[in-house]
Amino acid sequence: MQAQTEGRREANLALLLRTLRARGPLSRSQLAAGSGLSKTAVTPLLASLDQRGLTERAGTTTTQGRPGRLVRLRPGAVCGIGLDVHPGHLGATVTDLTGEVHLRRKTACDTSAPEHALDRLADLTRRALDDVPGADWTGVTVAIPGRADRATGTATAPRLRWREVSVVDGLAARTGLPIDRLDVDNEANLAACAEHDGDPVGHLVYLSGDHGVAAGVIADGVLVRGADNHAGEVGHLALDPLGSTYCACGRRGCWETQVGLDAFLDACAPRDDRVHDPRLAQGERMSIVRGRAERGDARTLDALHRTAAALASGISVLATLLNPRKIVLGGYFAALQDWLVVPQDQGRTRVTASTLGFSAGGKGAALAALRRVLDDPTVVPVKSRPADDRGSGAPEDDRTGSAPEGASA
Ligand SMILES: [Zn+2]
Numbered sequence: 354m355q356a357q358t359e360g361r362r363e364a365n366l367a368l369l370l371r372t373l374r375a376r377g378p379l380s381r382s383q384l385a386a387g388s389g390l391s392k393t394a395v396t397p398l399l400a401s402l403d404q405r406g407l408t409e410r411a412g413t414t415t416t417q418g419r420p421g422r423l424v425r426l427r428p429g430a431v432c433g434i435g436l437d438v439h440p441g442h443l444g445a446t447v448t449d450l451t452g453e454v455h456l457r458r459k460t461a462c463d464t465s466a467p468e469h470a471l472d473r474l475a476d477l478t479r480r481a482l483d484d485v486p487g488a489d490w491t492g493v494t495v496a497i498p499g500r501a502d503r504a505t506g507t508a509t510a511p512r513l514r515w516r517e518v519s520v521v522d523g524l525a526a527r528t529g530l531p532i533d534r535l536d537v538d539n540e541a542n543l544a545a546c547a548e549h550d551g552d553p554v555g556h557l558v559y560l561s562g563d564h565g566v567a568a569g570v571i572a573d574g575v576l577v578r579g580a581d582n583h584a585g586e587v588g589h590l591a592l593d594p595l596g597s598t599y600c601a602c603g604r605r606g607c608w609e610t611q612v613g614l615d616a617f618l619d620a621c622a623p624r625d626d627r628v629h630d631p632r633l634a635q636g637e638r639m640s641i642v643r644g645r646a647e648r649g650d651a652r653t654l655d656a657l658h659r660t661a662a663a664l665a666s667g668i669s670v671l672a673t674l675l676n677p678r679k680i681v682l683g684g685y686f687a688a689l690q691d692w693l694v695v696p697q698d699q700g701r702t703r704v705t706a707s708t709l710g711f712s713a714g715g716k717g718a719a720l721a722a723l724r725r726v727l728d729d730p731t732v733v734p735v736k737s738r739p740a741d742d743r744g745s746g747a748p749e750d751d752r753t754g755s756a757p758e759g760a761s762a
Pocket of ligand 1: 588
């Protein structure tokens with residue numbers, strides 16, 4: 354019975370955290386209305402969040418003539434680190450519970466050598482910990498453009514030439530961080546979760562437009578992983594059965610050989626052209642493509658036209674198969690959205706461009722690293738003892754003077 358009560362309290366704390374996260378500064382009454390809990394139940398729960406340094410005061414509001422103190426999530430209180438791995442470079446993103454990105458860093462790296470890549474990922478992790486001091490760290494999640502086995506912490510990614518690489522063990526050994534704070538997942542899955550976090554539509558598909566093409570599928574608000582954790586590898590749908598190009602998976606005819614970034618850039622320009630230069634950021638390479646399209650370059654326009662047609666074919670398959678409310682195009686599909694024209698409506702499915710850029714997987718990974726706290730705020734230790742009138746725990750109609758700001762400096 355006691356355990357059940359504890360479980361309910363943790364769930365209610367998580368509910369308040371999510372309500373504050375979704376709706377911004379709220380008074381106790383607004384929080385009660387928004388969460389469905391009673392005002393009496395909210396008061397001690399808010400005190401608990403406050404003692405953990407997760408919330409702070411945010412001014413007052415006046416409702417029905419009575420001032421009410423507003424409470425919000427404390428920016429920078431708890432942070433998650435997302436790492437993303439791509440052929441030729443790595444990225445790091447630090448996000449807090451409010452969704453604010455505190456750090457985004459990118460570094461060139463020969464990712465085809467897994468041990469070297471893990472060394473650099475450990476460097477990025479240490480630098481992120483140093484550069485955002487004063488935060489509680491929930492963990493690190495690594496986004497992989499391939500298959501990630503979360504149970505074993507390993508990843509296999511043909512485009513990186515990674516096979517059963519022990520990502521979690523490797524990072525734990527290099528950083529000294531505990532294994533239960535480290536995780537690895539597929540980047541399209543993580544990007545889909547990041548998109549869903551911004552717009553919690555129940556049925557959503559995120560389509561990554563990078564060297565590889567993969568889908569993160571959310572159905573009824575839940576990420577679809579499949580029996581073997583391989584759901585969403587749509588880049589390997591055989592949509593081009595007469596195609597002559599071999600895919601990274603070893604087969605021919607994969608959708609990725611038509612709409613993957615490499616296929617697109619090959620169609621745009623010869624291999625010695627600047628758009629193929631891996632030292633340039635994807636965004637810069639897309640700017641070059643865009644410039645040529647605007648000047649009417651025939652080869653670029655033809656590549657855009659053919660890629661858009663192949664993209665539309667695959668999108669119609671996804672819309673028919675999965676019946677999502679929304680398909681979000683990521684990566685270079687989003688960067689060239691004005692030129693890669695695909696039908697915006699597939700029945701009742703809307704097709705939109707992501708605003709998260711090429712680092713959507715890294716942003717989703719940082720968010721995933723925060724999941725531990727979002728699911729159970731009590732994993733953050735209590736920092737202060739309850740006081741008579743301190744911080745956000747005090748009820749809004751408490752008439753005593755202003756509270757100290759606590760450790761928010
Ligand atoms: Zn393939």
